Amino acid sequence: MQTRFILLAAALLLTISASAQNETPRTYTNFPIIITVQFHALSLPFRNLKSNFKNVGIGIGTEVSHNGQQNWVTQMGVLWYRNRNVGNGFMPHLQTVWRPTLADDVYTEIKAGLGYLISSRPSPSWRQVNGVWQPAGHKGKGMFTVPLGVSLGANTWAGKTQLSPFVTYQFMLVTGYSASIPLVPETLIQTGARVHIDY
Amino acid sequence: MKTISHTSVITLLFTMLISCTVSQQNRVASSSCVQESAPIDTYSRAAGINKALEKLTRSGVPGVAFAVYSAEGWWETAAGLADLESKLPMQPCHLQYLQSVSKTYMAAAILKLYEEKKLKLDTPITAYLPEKYSRYITGAEQVTVRMLLNHTSGIPEYNYAPAYVSKLLQQPEFPFTAGEYLTYIQGKPLDFAPGSKYSYRNVNYVILTLMADAITGNHAAYISEAIFKPLGLVHTFYRNEPGYLDYPNIPSSYWDRHSNSIVENVSLLQRNNVRNMVGDDGMVSTPKDAVMFLKGLLEGKLLAPETLELMKTWVMGPKGNNEYGLGLDHALIGGYRAWGHSGGGIGAGCQLYYFPDKNVYFFAGINLGTVTDSPLHKEAEAALNALYRAMLD
Numbered sequence: 001m002q003t004r005f006i007l008l009a010a011a012l013l014l015t016i017s018a019s020a021q022n023e024t025p026r027t028y029t030n031f032p033i034i035i036t037v038q039f040h041a042l043s044l045p046f047r048n049l050k051s052n053f054k055n056v057g058i059g060i061g062t063e064v065s066h067n068g069q070q071n072w073v074t075q076m077g078v079l080w081y082r083n084r085n086v087g088n089g090f091m092p093h094l095q096t097v098w099r100p101t102l103a104d105d106v107y108t109e110i111k112a113g114l115g116y117l118i119s120s121r122p123s124p125s126w127r128q129v130n131g132v133w134q135p136a137g138h139k140g141k142g143m144f145t146v147p148l149g150v151s152l153g154a155n156t157w158a159g160k161t162q163l164s165p166f167v168t169y170q171f172m173l174v175t176g177y178s179a180s181i182p183l184v185p186e187t188l189i190q191t192g193a194r195v196h197i198d199y
Numbered sequence: 200m201k202t203i204s205h206t207s208v209i210t211l212l213f214t215m216l217i218s219c220t221v222s223q224q225n226r227v228a229s230s231s232c233v234q235e236s237a238p239i240d241t242y243s244r245a246a247g248i249n250k251a252l253e254k255l256t257r258s259g260v261p262g263v264a265f266a267v268y269s270a271e272g273w274w275e276t277a278a279g280l281a282d283l284e285s286k287l288p289m290q291p292c293h294l295q296y297l298q299s300v301s302k303t304y305m306a307a308a309i310l311k312l313y314e315e316k317k318l319k320l321d322t323p324i325t326a327y328l329p330e331k332y333s334r335y336i337t338g339a340e341q342v343t344v345r346m347l348l349n350h351t352s353g354i355p356e357y358n359y360a361p362a363y364v365s366k367l368l369q370q371p372e373f374p375f376t377a378g379e380y381l382t383y384i385q386g387k388p389l390d391f392a393p394g395s396k397y398s399y400r401n402v403n404y405v406i407l408t409l410m411a412d413a414i415t416g417n418h419a420a421y422i423s424e425a426i427f428k429p430l431g432l433v434h435t436f437y438r439n440e441p442g443y444l445d446y447p448n449i450p451s452s453y454w455d456r457h458s459n460s461i462v463e464n465v466s467l468l469q470r471n472n473v474r475n476m477v478g479d480d481g482m483v484s485t486p487k488d489a490v491m492f493l494k495g496l497l498e499g500k501l502l503a504p505e506t507l508e509l510m511k512t513w514v515m516g517p518k519g520n521n522e523y524g525l526g527l528d529h530a531l532i533g534g535y536r537a538w539g540h541s542g543g544g545i546g547a548g549c550q551l552y553y554f555p556d557k558n559v560y561f562f563a564g565i566n567l568g569t570v571t572d573s574p575l576h577k578e579a580e581a582a583l584n585a586l587y588r589a590m591l592d
Contacts, residue, residue, distance in 0.1 A: 042369040044362050051369050085468075086368055121456060125463035126283050131257045133283050141457040179458035179572035185365055 028070045028162065029196045034061040036168075036192030040081040040089065044185045045171045052189050057081025057089075059192070063097070071099045075111065081188075084122055087140055091117045093147055109151035109168070117145045117174055117186075145186075147172045153194075160198035167191045229282040229466075232292035232448035242267075242274040247589030252278040254585055258578035259460060260567045261453050262289030266486030267590060268494055268560040275487055281450035281566065284464065294434070294449045294483040295564030296473060298542025300551045301437070301482040302404050304426055306348055306526020307496055308418065309407055310506050311425045313344075317414050320345040320509070327410040335381040336406070341393045344410070347403040348525040349514045353389040356400045357381065371468040375475040377405050397514045397522050401479040408478030418478065430495040435484040438477075444470045449483060450566040452546020455573035462567065462575075469546035469568075480544070489551050489562040493539055497553055511538065533587030543569035557591055 036059040039052040061077015078092045095113030102108055120140035127136040153166030170188040177184040242248075244267075252263050256279030264277040275291035297304075312318050318327055323340050324347065325333050333339040336354055346352040357363055360383040366373060384402060391398070411418035419438035427435055436443045452469035453462040473481055484492070499507055513529045516522035521529040530537045532552060539552035548569030551562045563586065567575065 043365050047362055048366055048369065085371055121461075121463045123464050124284075125461045126261075126453070127461050128257075128259045133261070133280070136461050139461060141459060178456060181364075181571065185361065 027198055030064050031062045032194045032196040034194045036190045038188045038190040040083050041187050042086045043187050055081055055083040073097045087120045087122045089117050089119045091115045105155040107153050111149045113147055115145040115147050116142055118142045143174050143176045145172045145174045162196035164194040229287055229451050230447040232290055234292045242271055244589055251582055251586035251589045255579055255582035258582050259575035260565045260579050262450060263563060263565045264289050264291050264293055264295055264486050265563045266490045268490050291486055295549055296544055296547035297482040297484055298480050298544045300540040300542040300549060301480050303526045303540045305404050305407055305478045307426055307501055308422045310502055312414055314506055318344055327413055329413050332381055332409050335385045338389045346393050347407050349523055350399045350403055351394050351397055351514055352403050353391040353393045354402050355384045355387045355390050357383040357402045371471045377409050377477045380405050397516055404479035430491055432488045432492060434488040437482040444474050452566050454546050454568035455575055458573050460574050465546045472545055486562040490560045493551055493553055494560050533591050535591055545570055
């Protein structure tokens with residue numbers, strides 16, 4: 001399933017790219033809107049990929065380019081996912097992205113950065129206070145993460161608006177999960193679009 | 200380029216999210232149980248033990264069930280809650296997860312096969328283990344049955360593998376098999392030369408189980424016939440039917456996932472995990488039944504005296520101390536020698552020991568996970584020390 005998904009997404013990107021070239025003057029503007037839908041799993045990289053697709057989430061962010069070629073950028077955003085087995089997550093994150101062009105308007109990305117994952121518990125929890133058990137809801141824990149990702153995307157234009165759909169695979173090292181498990185591997189499969197609106 | 204309306208996109212996203220927001224109620228209904236016989240009420244140490252167990256439940260352990268056999272006879276008790284959500288009290292008749300205490304039962308079954316001359320202790324495991332499993336184990340031909348029983352095999356541990364742990368947490372419903380556990384050690388070198396030292400490994404008992412299956416056809420049925428029935432253990436269950444872990448008199452299980460003294464109900468994760476484990480885990484029992492097993496075993500009701508002596512032939516630990524026999528742990532508890540086993544899981548923990556210098560047997564089972572560290576464990580250990588003093592001094 002995951003292989004078909006990735007191939008389908010790549011084909012879609014190439015098709016969009018091919019059909020959208022040379023329509024209007026191409027401009028890159030800082031602070032585009034980046035919208036993602038993602039699938040989360042507590043997993044080693046490229047293992048148990050099917051389990052990702054049970055845990056969907058959304059994200060929003062933006063980016064700033066460090067040069068005129070938009071191949072070095074810093075992205076920032078927040079994402080949220082639902083994961084019924086290991087708990088939902090909310091994560092503000094910041095990543096530096098190297099974005100080389102592969103061919104015409106098709107690009108790839110390699111990204112690395114830092115995030116802070118607020119992971120809730122999958123079921124209601126309890127805390128003992130003075131010998132009495134009191135509900136603690138789904139209260140979880142905040143943990144620093146190191147997200148590392150690779151992407152494939154394409155630049156298209158609709159009028160003066162640049163629309164760049166992409167797919168990304170992110171591997172996150174989550175720190176401080178517990179006293180016995182200091183590092184936990186998690187993954188995100190993301191698809192989304194970067195929208196540069198030329199006002 | 201075709202335009203997709205914003206409404207369609209939002210509807211699609213909303214549908215996807217809602218489809219995944221059906222909360223997994225990690226709850227399995229637990230209920231009260233009927234105590235078949237009233238515990239003796241004249242046990243001289245009852246007050247001290249009850250006080251220690253109350254201290255244990257005030258340390259952040261939801262509930263505890265306890266049984267003891269001493270010169271005064273049988274005594275059982277319980278404290279705390281079997282289910283925090285419904286405030287259901289823990290009772291001595293609740294079934295407790297035996298976790299790794301199951302290894303002692305498995306070892307006894309293997310030694311029964313040894314007495315029946317169906318296997319030899321110092322023969323390489325490849326003589327009994329089907330090739331479809333032994334091919335996963337590096338150096339299997341150097342490992343003997345005895346080395347599996349006393350944890351000197353050097354075979355790497357399956358549940359140290361990050362791939363296994365992450366899959367268990369993310370996919371608790373995944374039906375792991377004994378063969379699948381071995382895939383996590385495929386191609387890994389032995390951790391040390393077989394027989395050269397002691398290092399506790401769950402995988403040793405998974406392999407013993409696969410051997411027992413090859414010899415008997417069904418190790419669980421064999422354990423039932425050779426262990427449970429002779430000792431009259433009618434409240435001990437192990438793969439007797441597919442839903443044996445769904446019995447309502449199994450307490451709910453709790454885990455301090457993030458080591459911050461907050462516990463969550465992990466009953467489904469616990470039951471699915473235990474359901475898939477063979478030989479190294481998998482049994483549930485009442486406290487009294489567990490003590491009846493150890494008492495029957497050590498009193499020679501299962502094995503011949505010379506076989507029992509083999510079981511109590513201890514391998515040394517790194518400090519030159521007696522560490523482990525054949526499925527029996529040699530511990531120092533409360534300052535006294537103790538033979539038996541302890542067990543720990545995601546949502547439960549227990550101890551089953553005999554104190555030969557005091558002629559006292561006891562079992563204590565809790566419904567808090569002990570397999571990962573928690574600040575709650577520190578106070579719980581202090582309460583357990585108080586329990587040992589109340590029971591032995």
